[in-house]
Amino acid sequence: MKISIKQISQITGFSPATVSNALNHKRGVNGETAEKIFQAAERLGYRADRTISKLRFVTYRKNGQIIDDSQIFPAMIEGVERQAKAMGYETTFSHLNYCASDFEDRLREVTDDTSSLVILLGTEMLDEDYKFFMDYRGYLIILDGWCEDMAFDAVLINNTDAAANAIEYLIKKGHKEIGYLRGGYRIKSFQYREYGYYRTLAAHNYPKNPEYIVTLGTRIETAYVDMKYYLEGEPELPTAFFADNDIIALGAIRALEEKGIRIPEQVSIVGFDDIHFGAVSGRGLTTIHVFKQEMGEVAVRRAMDHIKYPGRMVKTKIQVGTEFLERGSVRDIK
Known part of the structure; x- marks a missing residue:
């Protein structure tokens, strides 16, 4: 009945x-x-008639310091579209620019629409940005972000473990002085990668050397300029650096090489994200591959659970694994 x-x-x-x-x-x-x-x-056992026929992919741009220059988000979008189409759903797109004069109007268009399943790209979002969506009465899942209040489902990269494994790799290559090229805009992904960096150093009882922690801009040009300024002080360099992402790593490498510091003979570098430029630059950047399309697909399937199992209130945090790619930017110094 x-x-x-x-x-x-x-x-x-x-x-x-x-x-x-x-x-x-x-x-x-x-x-x-x-x-x-x-x-x-x-x-x-109540089952509502399925009235949701489309997904809305919402890009949240806080300042553009991450998503404007990144190559990973088109792949995530492709994964969303492909999975949605395979499941018989149309995908529409909205762009929220926090700095734009029409931000509140565009936000209202999204939050007033409860007939769509919303996938929110949360890469540039910090905790305070989620307040705009707390009263949303439809279903929303965050892609590449996380709200500490656990108010939404989320699909994100397994950042902490991936970063920890990268530091373990450098240690196995004989590196004991390992620096950190940290992005100046501390998005959630960077914060979690920093946890992984410090966690592994602590596990091996390696000291934290503040001189090896370098804060750089999150675009290639700003990372290059900031690294160049850091090197002007003639600092004592570690034998290896872990960078928050490939963009930061490539900007830093340019500054190091201009200074006459050879990669990897004098300094090894590990990045994160596996962007195309990293594979073709110099000897190739050792990095962590992110399964970008698959993350989009997982977000769609989790969103569809909302239709299949209506009324489920438990929130889930799905972390997608990564793959370590060994190229030529790390030297074995054992």
Whole structure:
């Protein structure tokens, strides 16, 4: 027997209108009430008719310091489109620019649409940026980002373990003085990679040398300029650096080579992301490959679970594994 909204209303004590609004993710129903209604609906086996026919891919640009120059996001978008099409769904696109004068209008267009499953590219988002979506009554999943309040599902890179494994690799190559080229704009991914860096140094009882920690801009040109300035001080260099991403690594390598410092003979470098330029530059940049298209596909499949299992309130954090790529930018000094 098909369970009706009226039956759920009788059991929960909420009006049919409130039950309907909650099940259809409309505004005006507080979170506690909505959760009680969803739990009752799930116990009774209620299945709403599938009214969602498309996905909305939303790019959130905080300042452009990461996504403007990155090559990984087109691949993520391709993965989203391909998986959505395979499952019979159309993909629409929205762009939110936090610095734009029409930001609030564009944001309202997204948050007023509860008929789409929203995949939000959260690469440049910090904790405070998620406040704009906390009252959203539809389904939203974050791609390449994470909200510490655990208010949304998320699909992201296994950043900490990947970075830790990169430091382990350098240690196995005989490096004990390992520096860190950290991006100046501390997105979540960079923070998690920093955890991995320090975690592995601590596990091997290696000291933290502040002189080996260099903060650089997150574009090739700004990373180059900042590294050049750092080198003007004639610092004592470590035998190897781990960089937050390939863009930062390539900018730093340019400055090092201009200074006459040979890679990897004098300094080894490991990047992160596996962008195309890294594979063809110099001897090739040792890096961590990110499965970009697959991340987009996983986000779509997780979003579709919202239709298949309506009312499930548990949030999930899915971390996608990486692959270490050994090229020519690391020297074995054992």
